[in-house]
Every structure is written in structure tokens, then in C-alpha cells.
Amino acid sequence: xxxxxxxxxxxxxxxxxxxxxxxxxxxxxxxxxxxxxxxxxxxxxxxxxxxxxxxxxxxxxxxxxxxxxxxxxxxxxxxxxxxxxxxxxxxxxxxxxxxxxxxxxxxxxxxxxxxxxxxxxxxxxxxxxxxxxxxxxxxxxxxxxxxxxxxxxxxxxxxxxxxxxxxxxxxxxxxxxxxxxxxxxxxxxxxxxxxxxxxxxxxxxxxxxxxxxxxxxxxxxxxxxxxxxxxxxxxxxxxxxxxxxxxxxxxxxxxxxxxxxxxxxxxxxxxxxxxxxxxxxxxxxxxxxxxxxxxxxxxxxxxxxxxxxxxxxxxx
Numbered sequence: 001x002x003x004x005x006x007x008x009x010x011x012x013x014x015x016x017x018x019x020x021x022x023x024x025x026x027x028x029x030x031x032x033x034x035x036x037x038x039x040x041x042x043x044x045x046x047x048x049x050x051x052x053x054x055x056x057x058x059x060x061x062x063x064x065x066x067x068x069x070x071x072x073x074x075x076x077x078x079x080x081x082x083x084x085x086x087x088x089x090x091x092x093x094x095x096x097x098x099x100x101x102x103x104x105x106x107x108x109x110x111x112x113x114x115x116x117x118x119x120x121x122x123x124x125x126x127x128x129x130x131x132x133x134x135x136x137x138x139x140x141x142x143x144x145x146x147x148x149x150x151x152x153x154x155x156x157x158x159x160x161x162x163x164x165x166x167x168x169x170x171x172x173x174x175x176x177x178x179x180x181x182x183x184x185x186x187x188x189x190x191x192x193x194x195x196x197x198x199x200x201x202x203x204x205x206x207x208x209x210x211x212x213x214x215x216x217x218x219x220x221x222x223x224x225x226x227x228x229x230x231x232x233x234x235x236x237x238x239x240x241x242x243x244x245x246x247x248x249x250x251x252x253x254x255x256x257x258x259x260x261x262x263x264x265x266x267x268x269x270x271x272x273x274x275x276x277x278x279x280x281x282x283x284x285x286x287x288x289x290x291x292x293x294x295x296x297x298x299x300x301x302x303x304x305x306x307x308x309x310x311x312x313x314x315x316x
Contacts, residue, residue, distance in 0.1 A: 054067065101220050188209045224263070239257075
């Protein structure tokens with residue numbers, strides 16, 4: 001019972017922390033700085049590839065230049081993280097920084113133990129059955145699949161989302177049934193006998209889907225931007241911003257985000273994360289400096305053959 005209570009209280013604490021960080025101005029502005037740096041460099045090197053930063057998923061409605069420029073000017077943390085996720089996951093940002101980073105061996109070792117969650121498998125079976133049902137129209141199949149998908153999406157009032165959904169996000173993120181976001185934890189789970197599970201049990205860390213690979217990549221490329229472009233990014237704030245983006249949508253736990261961040265900082269040369277300046281922000285779980293010692297999937301039923309999709313920041 002003590003372990004159950006501990007886990008429940010840990011989840012509650014992590015939720016409160018994520019809500020606080022999601023609207024922290026210093027965190028949001030640091031991601032805006034990172035996004036603008038990537039955009040400005042792409043305008044110089046790959047002007048025809050700017051749409052790469054965009055997406056039609058619930059946190060980045062559109063690929064047009066005006067829509068993306070609006071995100072850079074006024075986008076919330078979710079929109080900015082998605083903007084950067086698209087640029088990093090497509091390898092546009094890595095290419096501008098000298099090429100894709102080497103995969104982290106510890107994260108790679110975990111991945112074979114990531115399995116398809118039972119709920120996801122059930123949705124795919126339902127989609128297959130609906131496709132074979134000639135008694136239903138396409139619209140009826142979509143409604144049936146959307147209703148079945150709903151129990152696996154984020155169970156939260158759209159008006160309670162933090163940061164609040166922007167006017168541009170809402171039409172994509174909300175349907176008649178509620179939020180369309182599907183957590184990575186509804187798509188994947190991890191075998192209980194892997195090292196991460198055992199080590200986390202000893203330290204009290206919660207495990208959902210494994211070490212946050214997106215957080216790893218964000219921190220690696222933020223450090224490379226500092227080193228190669230002279231962008232004075234606060235890596236502690238970048239780490240802090242990955243926490244709400246992973247936790248609020250159920251992609252990763254706090255422990256998984258922090259582990260991904262630590263692996264990133266351990267993998268880059270010390271000179272790339274050496275302190276340039278110090279700022280006390282109170283944004284994370286203590287003082288944030290520019291040299292920390294070292295953190296949005298969607299469900300969008302379209303056709304009965306595609307019950308859900310997991311595409312967005314922090315789902316890896």
C-alpha cells in the first residue's frame with residue numbers, strides 16, 4: 001500500500017509541476033529564442049524547406065509561412081516545442097548543425113523492450129473489422145472508431161489544458177468528444193524485466209514508455225546551437241520546458257524526461273555546456289542557470305484504417 005500511495009502522490013506532484021512550467025514565461029521565451037534561431041538559419045541555408053517546421057497536428061496547425069511566423073511571434077510553449085520537434089525530427093535542424101547526432105546507446109538498448117499497448121492493438125483490430133463491414137457508411141465507421149478511441153485519449157477538459165489552447169490549436173486539438181491527443185503511454189508500454197524498470201524501482205522514479213528520446217535530442221541540439229551559432233540558450237530552461245510537454249499529454253514521466261536530459265548533457269563535450277551567464281529563474285525545481293549539472297502525440301481518427309496516430313513532440 002505504501003508503494004501505491006507513493007506512486008499516486010508522485011503523479012499528483014508531477015502534474016502540478018508540469019502545470020506550473022507550462023506557463024512559465026522564462027521557459028516559453030527560451031524556446032522562442034531557440035525556434036527563432038533555427039528559423040533564421042533555415043531561411044539562409046534552406047529557404048525552400050521552411051514548411052518543414054510546420055504540421056497539421058493539434059499543436060501546429062499548418063505549414064504556411066504566415067502560420068509559422070505567427071508561432072514565432074506569439075506561439076505558446078506547446079506550439080513552439082512542436083515547431084522545433086518538426087525541425088529536429090525531420091533532421092533539418094541537425095543538418096544545419098553538421099549532421100544527425102549519434103543515437104544514445106542506453107536509449108537504443110531500451111527500445112526493443114517497448115511494446116505495443118493492449119489498447120492500441122484493440123483499436124487496430126476494430127479498425128480492421130470496421131473496414132470489412134459493408135453495412136456501415138464511411139462516416140459511420142469514423143464515428144464508431146472515434147468513440148472507441150476516446151477512452152485512450154487524454155481525459156481532460158480542453159479548457160483546463162496548460163498552456164491554454166490557442167485559437168489556432170483548438171480546431172485541431174478538440175472534437176465533439178473532447179481532446180484528440182493520444183498519449184504515447186496509450187500506444188506503448190515497457191516490459192517489466194528491463195534494467196530501466198528495475199533501476200527506477202530502486203530510486204522511486206515512475207516509468208511510462210522509457211527514456212525520453214525527444215528530450216535527449218532537444219538538449220543535444222540546443223547545446224550544438226550554443227557551440228556553433230553562439231545562441232546563448234539556457235539548457236536548464238530547455239530541460240524544464242520538456243517536462244510539461246511530456247507529462248501533460250502522458251508521453252513520459254518526470255523521471256524519464258530528466259534521464260533523457262542527463263544522457264544528452266553527458267554526451268556533449270564539456271565546452272558546449274560551459275556556463276556563459278547565470279540567471280536565477282525559479283522555473284524548474286530550483287535555480288536554473290545556463291549550465292545545468294545535468295524533458296505531443298495526437299489521436300486523429302480519419303479513416304477506419306487509421307485509428308490513431310502518434311506524431312508530436314515528446315512521444316519518443
